[in-house]
Structures are given as C-alpha cells and as structure tokens.
Amino acid sequence: MRIAVLTSGGDSAGMNAVVRAVVKGAILKGCDAFVVREGYEGLVLGNADEAYVPHAELDTTAPAEVRDPSFIQNLRFGDGELLRDGTGDYPGGRSLKGRYIVRVGWDDVRGWFAEGGTLIGTARSAAFRTPEGRLTAAYNLIKEGIDAICVCGGDGSLTGADVFRAEWPKLIKTLRAEGVITDEQLNRFGHLKIVGLVGSIDNDMCMTDLTIGAPTALQRICEAIDNINSTAISHSRAFVLEVMGRHCGWLALLAGVSGGADFVFIPESPPKGESWEDEMCAVIHRHREVGKRKTIVIVAEGAHDRQLNPIHSDAVRKVLAERLGLDTRVTTLGHTQRGGRPCAYDRIMPTLQGLDAVDALLEATPDKPSYMIGVRENKITRVPLMEAVAMTQEVTNAIKAKDFDKAMALRDPEFQESLEGFFITSMLPDKPVLPPAQRIRVAIMHMGAPAGGMNAATRTAVRYCLREGHTPLAIHNGFRGLLDDNLHELSWLGVDGWMSRGGSELGTNRTLPDVDLGAVASKFQQHNIQALIMIGGFEAFSALLILENGRKYYPAFHVPMVHLPATISNNVPMTEFSLGSDTSLNALVDACDAIKQSASASRNRVFVVETQGGKCGYIATMGALAVGASIVYTPENGIDLATLQDDVKWLKTRYSLDSKGKSEGRVILRNEASSSVYSTEVIMKMLKEEGGSLFDARSASLGHTLQGGIPSPLDRARAVRLSLKCMSFIEKQWNELQAMPAKARHAKSDSAAVITIQGSAVKWVPVQEMVEHADMKNRRGVHAWWEGTKVLVESLVARPQLI
Known part of the structure; x- marks a missing residue:
C-alpha cells in the first residue's frame, strides 16, 4: 500500500x-x-x-x-x-x-x-x-x-x-x-x-x-493569564482576554478553570439572564467586596448573549470601567495561541x-x-x-437555534463538568447552600513528594466546601503536622492564587500514620475531623490503607476518606493519570529539547539523561516517546550487559547510516532506579569509549526540576474535575453514615477509596481492593497501561530493524 x-x-x-x-x-x-x-x-x-x-x-x-x-x-x-x-x-x-x-x-x-x-x-x-x-x-x-x-x-x-x-x-x-x-x-x-x-x-x-493542538493552545493562553495576573494584582486592574473559539468555547472555559478567571463568555452557554452586563457585574462586585484585587474575564471570539448578539471584548471592558469603575485593559491573544512548540x-x-x-x-x-x-x-x-x-x-445548529441546553448536551460530559466546576470555584454565594445539619468538617492533607496540581485540587475542594457550607481544614506538613496540631481553616480568598502555584502550599512529607496511629485517631477526635482528603502519591495510598485497617480499633476513623492521586511518578495502582505527571512530562520535554539541540549542534553526540520516577518507569518511558529518545531504561525492564551490548551495536549502526556531516544528536533516558550497578555515569563512559569516531557521549541529571515549575493546564483542569468528584463522594458517604443509628455508625469499607482514571471512565476503587493490584515492595501497580510503550519507542527509532 x-x-x-x-x-x-x-x-x-x-x-x-x-x-x-x-x-x-x-x-x-x-x-x-x-x-x-x-x-x-x-x-x-x-x-x-x-x-x-x-x-x-x-x-x-x-x-x-x-x-x-x-x-x-x-x-x-x-x-x-x-x-x-x-x-x-x-x-x-x-x-x-x-x-x-x-x-x-x-x-x-x-x-x-x-x-x-x-x-x-x-x-x-x-x-x-x-x-x-x-x-x-x-x-x-x-x-x-x-x-x-x-x-x-x-x-x-x-x-x-x-x-x-x-x-x-x-x-x-x-x-x-x-x-x-x-x-x-x-x-x-x-x-x-x-x-x-x-x-x-x-x-x-x-x-x-x-483535538490535536488544543492542549498546547490552552497552555499558551494559561501562560498569558499567569503573566497578566501579576500586573493585575499590582495595579488592582481588570483584564479582558479574547481567545479563539468561533463555535466552541472549550479554550475559554478551560482557560477560565485553569487560570482562575472571574467570568467567562462561551458560545454554548451564554449568561442566563436578560442582561449579561448585570450578571457579570454582580459576580465581579462580589469578588471585589471580599477583597480580591484582580479581575480576569475571558471572552471566546464567538461569544454572544442568548439572543445571539455578539459579545465583544471591548464591550466587556467598557462595562467594567463604567459600571464598576475598574481600570480595565483588553488583551487579544490572536494567533499566538496557535504557535510554539x-x-x-x-x-x-x-x-x-x-x-x-x-x-x-x-x-x-x-x-x-x-x-x-x-x-x-x-x-x-x-x-x-x-x-x-x-x-x-x-452543536453549531443548536446554538443558531438558541437551544443552548442541546448544544451543551452534545459536547462531551467533561465539558459540562468543567463548566459546573468553573461556577463552583469562581463564584462566591451570599450564603451557604446546605443547612447546618448537613455540613461537614473536611480535612485536606498533602502527602509524599510535591506535584503540580496539588494546590489546584486543594483550592477546588476549599471553594466547594465554602459554597456548600462545609468547613475546610488545612493540615500542614502531613501527619506530622496533624500530630503537632498544625491545622487551620482555609478561606475563599486565601486560596485564590493557588491554581498556578507548583509544589505544595500545605507542605508535604512521607510520614505514614502508623508512626503513632492512636495519637492520629486522638487528633481526629480533638479536631472533629468528619472527612479526609489526601492528595499525594503512593504514600497517600499506603496511609489510606493504614487508616482503613485502623477502623477496627479506632472509631474516629469511621469517616469518609479519599485519596486523590498526585505524583509525578504516576505510580498509584489502577489509575492511568496522577496529578503532576503531565507537568513533569512538560518539564522533561523542555529540558530534553534543549539537550537535544546541543547534541544535534555537535552532530554526533549522545546524551544519557537521568529522570526521577522511583521504581516506576512512567516518566522515562512516556518522556522517551515525547522527545524521540533513542533508548529508554526503566526499573520494570532493568539493565543487563547483553542489553547494553545491543544498544551500543544499534548506536554504531545508526550513526554509520547518517549522511556525513548530518548526524543527529540523540538522547537516552534512564530512570534513576533502573539499575544499582549501571548508573548514568557508567553508561555514559561506556558509550564514550565504544563510540570511537562515530559518536561522543555526555550525561545530564534532571533531578528535582521535574517536580517544580508551574502546573500544566491539563493538571489544573484535571485537579478541578477530580477534586469535585472527591467532594461529591464524601457527601454521599457522609449522608449514608448519618442515616445509620448513632450507636451502630460504622463506615463501610468502600467509604475509604481512591479516585482513578481507567480508560475512558473515572472510577472509585475501595482501598482494600487496590491492594491486590499493587506491588507494595516496588511502590507501583502490578500492571501499567503504558507497559508496551517501550517497544513503541524502540520501533520509532528503528531499533528492531537495525540490530
């Protein structure tokens, strides 16, 4: 063919x-x-x-x-x-x-x-x-x-x-x-x-x-919003951003969710009132009333009101300036959204x-x-x-017919969830939604290593709590902080800028609750913790398992408890994505693009690049696919002498086939735990020795740069979506618990669960069920959806054909 x-x-x-x-x-x-x-x-x-x-x-x-x-x-x-x-x-x-x-x-x-x-x-x-x-x-x-x-x-x-x-x-x-x-x-x-x-x-x-290109365009928009935020806060200004989207408001909506905007205009769901001006001004006035210094409004280029009258960014600017007296600027991003790597x-x-x-x-x-x-x-x-x-x-026809409910229904479910998430996280009601009897004291804790999206998930949970009437309690520095009574209530404005912040604002460590389980239970009682959200990696999964097992001895643990996976290693069993893994891959891509540029400039140089990831090869493997790495070493496959010999042979063959003077700089990715003997430095020296006149070799370690930086829009949007599902789960389990007689109130085992992404679905998995899918010794899942990717990486550089 x-x-x-x-x-x-x-x-x-x-x-x-x-x-x-x-x-x-x-x-x-x-x-x-x-x-x-x-x-x-x-x-x-x-x-x-x-x-x-x-x-x-x-x-x-x-x-x-x-x-x-x-x-x-x-x-x-x-x-x-x-x-x-x-x-x-x-x-x-x-x-x-x-x-x-x-x-x-x-x-x-x-x-x-x-x-x-x-x-x-x-x-x-x-x-x-x-x-x-x-x-x-x-x-x-x-x-x-x-x-x-x-x-x-x-x-x-x-x-x-x-x-x-x-x-x-x-x-x-x-x-x-x-x-x-x-x-x-x-x-x-x-x-x-x-x-x-x-x-x-x-x-x-x-x-x-x-669609192909949408995540990168969203990243460009969020970079602009993050940059605008600092000058908006400095001058207490309002900014109106116009983004692309003639018939679809996805970019505007997800930018609003990921960038922490105050108001968005999208074609599928215009403001419900007769006057969009009144609706927008009411929301922004409320934000300013509680002390917010900046205002961000995002307008899709195809935005209109319910009568299909266009809503232009200049009109929005004029309303903000004249009715609210805000110093307002307009930024039209235009084709910058299309460009870039x-x-x-x-x-x-x-x-x-x-x-x-x-x-x-x-x-x-x-x-x-x-x-x-x-x-x-x-x-x-x-x-x-x-x-x-x-x-x-x-969808376009439904919008033209002013059937906006149908237009929203035809979009994928995540679009509707994102819109609901935006309303929940951006609009502060005058009074809580729930009556006092249904309100819960929800504790939020970060565990393990920091990961992009932790703060975004926390911000979402906090704002949902305050909207409904729950009390959000921040536990600083994990279980050590709980034992030290390092807790405080979080406020709506206090978490305002957390969407774009990397790392962990609450502080995090790897201490598990079995350091003193009885004391942890005592602190649950002392602070009247009625639900717990743990945002973190394998440590959070392990901690949830310990707490669920502890229910046999400590009644304080009979409360809804959830784990929201957040780790760059993406090593939590049964879920295909953890918060922070996309941010980490972007950091790896940026670093390897620069390294590959240097290697290509030298024409015949191989860089051995070491990545984080513990004993899970996700970052190294998917990073290799993203940067076109020639070879990838992971803990799952390990490294032996025969493999190294084949790799040297392949590199020699490949460089011999390059046109004279046009050799390509190549990258090898090695997970930090791939081998205790064949270290990055050992492999680099071996390649340098064996390459002879064909190629040279250098090494680079990315280290903790993969944990830092601004969270990617996909991690932020995913954090909002999953955090809201966690809150919904907690409310459901809490209501079931309250329906039981007071003396026989025991939480079911499935009330301690992990939220997972499996294929095309988001599923709750009881923590006890997850144990059989976990390799506890190596701190990763027994099976990984990306296991076959290493073979794909090798195929795309023609390794099987040239050995």
Missing part, C-alpha cells in the same frame, strides 16, 4: 507529530509513505514531473550485519532534509518546485514532532471544492499509485475527505472514460481508503475528548493516533466507514468520521 498524509485547515501544534507517526508507521508496516504539501491544494496541483524515482537510485550502503536492507532504503530516502526549505531542492537533485505529492523516507521526518505548525504546509483550496478539482486530485493520486490517505484537519477538512471518498467510484469511472487511466488502474484503485485525525486548537470536534501531550497522543491511523487504513474495506481517530480519557478510539462531523455541526 502507498499511504499519503496531508494537513488541512488551520495549523495546530501536533500536526507534525501526526505526519511523523504516519510516515514511520507506514514504513514499519512495509508501505510506501508520501506527504502532500499545502493540503488539498497539493492534491489538485499534483506534480509537474511524472517521473518516479525508484529506490535503486539511492545510496543504500549499510553495515553487513544489518539484516533488513529494504528497510535501509526507506531509512536513507531523503537523508532527513525534506521540506526544511520549501523553495530548495530535494536531496539527490530532485527539485521540490512544482512537486506537491512527495515520496518520503524515515529520516525525512527526523525531529518533526518538536516543531509547531505543519511543516508540509496547509492551504484553503477553492479548487478542491469543485467536482473538476476533485477529479484532478483523483488523477494525481492514481498517477502516484496512492490508494490511502490520512487527513489531519478540522471538521471542514474531514468532511471534504469523506465527500472525496464517496465520489471516488464516479471519479475513477470518469477518468477511465476520458482515457487518462487504464483498466488495470481502474480495478486496482477502485477503493480509496481514508482516515481522519482532528487537528484543531478549538477542540470543537465531538466524539473525542481532545507542542506540549508533551500534543506529541504523545498525536503519535499514538498517527500509528493507529496507519492500522485503520490497512484494515479498511469498501464496506467499512471512514474512521476518525480520536481519544477518550487515555484510550485511542475509532469512530465513524461522518458521525463525529454530523454531531459537531449539530
């Missing part, structure tokens, strides 16, 4: 990761890979020269021990310089001028996933919208022998792909009738295989949680989606629909492309 990939519509970070994955995935499956420059316009323009250059014209010299010479041909095709200069020449003397459908090899997409935008270009094609244009595109594909296309773009681009596929039988019959293709070609290309991936910063496609998520998920797209094309048959490759929570999904497009267009 010959597979082509094109990008269409607005550019988004992560598109290059898709192209890279499709090209490499196709070659790994034994297919020929092509890129189409300038989107659908490139399909119509085709190639000025019809001559196809076979592999035989390329230099395929390789060491004798390499066992797959055909793969080396694809590896050497292009030598990694394709499209770096759109006006330059194709390696081997073939000019790119007038060529829009270009065959590519392995090294042509070297390092692409670290680049923003789309390196193969995108353009709006008026010609492709016409039957004549699509007929020309069909001819160009047949001429190049291409029978499968992967399209990365928005709903318009994917609709165009499906129309093209539906018209294909008619188009090729027309071409045969005109005599421009043969009967053989008519039979061979009777079915066009198409798969779609959604590249859109707006996250406006239904039936997928996140992709975040870790927009490298990992597009890579997995691109590889799955190749599989979907290989499995395609005429009776199957064209699929859209999406993602639900952490699971790559395939859904019929036109079903997703139709539902997306239905």
Whole structure:
C-alpha cells in the first residue's frame, strides 16, 4: 500500500507529530509513505514531473550485519532534509518546485514532532471544492499509485475527505472514460481508503475528548493569564482576554478553570439572564467586596448573549470601567495561541493516533466507514468520521437555534463538568447552600513528594466546601503536622492564587500514620475531623490503607476518606493519570529539547539523561516517546550487559547510516532506579569509549526540576474535575453514615477509596481492593497501561530493524 498524509485547515501544534507517526508507521508496516504539501491544494496541483524515482537510485550502503536492507532504503530516502526549505531542492537533485505529492523516507521526518505548525504546509483550496478539482486530485493520486490517505484537519477538512471518498467510484469511472487511466488502474484503485485525525486548537470536534493542538493552545493562553495576573494584582486592574473559539468555547472555559478567571463568555452557554452586563457585574462586585484585587474575564471570539448578539471584548471592558469603575485593559491573544512548540501531550497522543491511523487504513474495506481517530480519557478510539462531523455541526445548529441546553448536551460530559466546576470555584454565594445539619468538617492533607496540581485540587475542594457550607481544614506538613496540631481553616480568598502555584502550599512529607496511629485517631477526635482528603502519591495510598485497617480499633476513623492521586511518578495502582505527571512530562520535554539541540549542534553526540520516577518507569518511558529518545531504561525492564551490548551495536549502526556531516544528536533516558550497578555515569563512559569516531557521549541529571515549575493546564483542569468528584463522594458517604443509628455508625469499607482514571471512565476503587493490584515492595501497580510503550519507542527509532 502507498499511504499519503496531508494537513488541512488551520495549523495546530501536533500536526507534525501526526505526519511523523504516519510516515514511520507506514514504513514499519512495509508501505510506501508520501506527504502532500499545502493540503488539498497539493492534491489538485499534483506534480509537474511524472517521473518516479525508484529506490535503486539511492545510496543504500549499510553495515553487513544489518539484516533488513529494504528497510535501509526507506531509512536513507531523503537523508532527513525534506521540506526544511520549501523553495530548495530535494536531496539527490530532485527539485521540490512544482512537486506537491512527495515520496518520503524515515529520516525525512527526523525531529518533526518538536516543531509547531505543519511543516508540509496547509492551504484553503477553492479548487478542491469543485467536482473538476476533485477529479484532478483523483488523477494525481492514481498517477502516484496512492490508494490511502490520512487527513489531519478540522471538521471542514474531514468532511471534504469523506465527500472525496464517496465520489471516488464516479471519479475513477470518469477518468477511465476520458482515457487518462487504464483498466488495470481502474480495478486496482477502485477503493480509496481514508482516515481522519482532528487537528484543531478549538477542540470543537465531538466524539473525542481532545483535538490535536488544543492542549498546547490552552497552555499558551494559561501562560498569558499567569503573566497578566501579576500586573493585575499590582495595579488592582481588570483584564479582558479574547481567545479563539468561533463555535466552541472549550479554550475559554478551560482557560477560565485553569487560570482562575472571574467570568467567562462561551458560545454554548451564554449568561442566563436578560442582561449579561448585570450578571457579570454582580459576580465581579462580589469578588471585589471580599477583597480580591484582580479581575480576569475571558471572552471566546464567538461569544454572544442568548439572543445571539455578539459579545465583544471591548464591550466587556467598557462595562467594567463604567459600571464598576475598574481600570480595565483588553488583551487579544490572536494567533499566538496557535504557535510554539507542542506540549508533551500534543506529541504523545498525536503519535499514538498517527500509528493507529496507519492500522485503520490497512484494515479498511469498501464496506467499512471512514474512521476518525480520536481519544477518550487515555484510550485511542475509532469512530465513524461522518458521525463525529454530523454531531459537531449539530452543536453549531443548536446554538443558531438558541437551544443552548442541546448544544451543551452534545459536547462531551467533561465539558459540562468543567463548566459546573468553573461556577463552583469562581463564584462566591451570599450564603451557604446546605443547612447546618448537613455540613461537614473536611480535612485536606498533602502527602509524599510535591506535584503540580496539588494546590489546584486543594483550592477546588476549599471553594466547594465554602459554597456548600462545609468547613475546610488545612493540615500542614502531613501527619506530622496533624500530630503537632498544625491545622487551620482555609478561606475563599486565601486560596485564590493557588491554581498556578507548583509544589505544595500545605507542605508535604512521607510520614505514614502508623508512626503513632492512636495519637492520629486522638487528633481526629480533638479536631472533629468528619472527612479526609489526601492528595499525594503512593504514600497517600499506603496511609489510606493504614487508616482503613485502623477502623477496627479506632472509631474516629469511621469517616469518609479519599485519596486523590498526585505524583509525578504516576505510580498509584489502577489509575492511568496522577496529578503532576503531565507537568513533569512538560518539564522533561523542555529540558530534553534543549539537550537535544546541543547534541544535534555537535552532530554526533549522545546524551544519557537521568529522570526521577522511583521504581516506576512512567516518566522515562512516556518522556522517551515525547522527545524521540533513542533508548529508554526503566526499573520494570532493568539493565543487563547483553542489553547494553545491543544498544551500543544499534548506536554504531545508526550513526554509520547518517549522511556525513548530518548526524543527529540523540538522547537516552534512564530512570534513576533502573539499575544499582549501571548508573548514568557508567553508561555514559561506556558509550564514550565504544563510540570511537562515530559518536561522543555526555550525561545530564534532571533531578528535582521535574517536580517544580508551574502546573500544566491539563493538571489544573484535571485537579478541578477530580477534586469535585472527591467532594461529591464524601457527601454521599457522609449522608449514608448519618442515616445509620448513632450507636451502630460504622463506615463501610468502600467509604475509604481512591479516585482513578481507567480508560475512558473515572472510577472509585475501595482501598482494600487496590491492594491486590499493587506491588507494595516496588511502590507501583502490578500492571501499567503504558507497559508496551517501550517497544513503541524502540520501533520509532528503528531499533528492531537495525540490530
């Protein structure tokens, strides 16, 4: 099969990761890979020269021990310089001028996933919208022998792909009738295989949680909000931020949640009152009344009131200035939201989606629909492309019909939860919601090592408590702080700036409650703790298990207790994501991008980079996928002499295949606990010795830089969502407990539970049930969803093919 990939519509970070994955995935499956420059316009323009250059014209010299010479041909095709200069020449003397459908090899997409935008270009094609244009595109594909296309773009681009596929039988019959293709070609290309991936910063496609580029765009917006916050506080100003989102308010909403905004305007859910001015002013006046010095209002570019009258940022500024007397500024972020390097998520998920797209094309048959490759929570999904497009267009139609309830219902459940979370965490009611009899004293504690999102989760729980009438108690410095009576009530304004703060504002350590379980129970009674939220890693899980077992001896522990996983190691059993792991991956990506740049500048240098993670290889493995590491060492797999020998052999082979003067700097990631003998320094010295004239070696340790920094928007948004679910769980368990007779009031075992993300669902797992899924000795789960990723990392650098 010959597979082509094109990008269409607005550019988004992560598109290059898709192209890279499709090209490499196709070659790994034994297919020929092509890129189409300038989107659908490139399909119509085709190639000025019809001559196809076979592999035989390329230099395929390789060491004798390499066992797959055909793969080396694809590896050497292009030598990694394709499209770096759109006006330059194709390696081997073939000019790119007038060529829009270009065959590519392995090294042509070297390092692409670290680049923003789309390196193969995108353009709006008026010609492709016409039957004549699509007929020309069909001819160009047949001429190049291409029978499968992967399209990365928005709903318009994917609709165009499906129309093209539906018209294909008619188009090729027309071409045969005109005599421009043969009967053989008519039979061979009777079915066009198409798969779609959604590249859109707006996250406006239904039936997928996140579109490619949306997480990076959200990160750009949150960086702007974090920067604006300091000047807003300094001058007690109001800022109105306009963000993209013509038909979808995801960016505005999630930026509001993650950035701690005061008010947001989104197309799907306009202010409910007749006057948006009154509603906004009432909320912001209340915030100012309690002492808040800054005001942030976020406006999606497609925002409107309930009568569909546009709400512009300038109008919002005018209302804030004239009615509330606030010194107000407007900031329009514009196309800065599209640009910049992709975040870790927009490298990992597009890579997995691109590889799955190749599989979907290989499995395609005429009776199957064209699929859209999406993602639900952490699971790559395939859904019929036109079903997703139709539902997306239905949202737009519902908004036009002023049926905003339907528009919200058509969005994914997380969108609705995020909106509810925003209201809960940003709006302070005049009086608590619950009557005094239903109010709870909720203690909040951080445990283990600090992780991004801990403070965001705490802020959410505190604000929910104060809204409902519960009392939020901060326990400082973990169980040691509890034993020292280091507790105090948290206030609504006191946690205002916590969304963007890394580390742990409450302080954290690894002390477990069995240091003095009786004294801990006594402190529960003394401070009348009626519920406990522990935010942390494996220590919090272990502490919850100890407290639940302690219920047999201490009645004080018969209260709802929850663990919200937060650790960069992501080693809590049965959950696929812990707060802080996304922030840590972003920190690793930033560091390794800089290291790789240095290594590439030296051309033939290998960096052995040590990461944190304890005895869990999540950060090293997923980080390797995100930065294109050549080798990854984890505690789960360990390191032995045979492995090191194979790795040296692979590096020697790979560097020998690089074009002279064009070697790539390469990175090896090593988890800190991979081996007690083969340390980072030992591996580096060994590579330096064995590399000889082919490559040099250096080492770097990222250390605690992976724990620090500003939390990523995904960790902040996830913290809000999971924290609210924790509070809902506590209230449910508390009400069940209160319904029991006072003398027989015993908490059920499932009232001590861990909130987990499993596949596409959020599930509560009783702590006792989690024990059988935990490797207590190595402090990690028995099974990990990412276990097969190491094999994928090695495949994407051609290790199996070159050893």
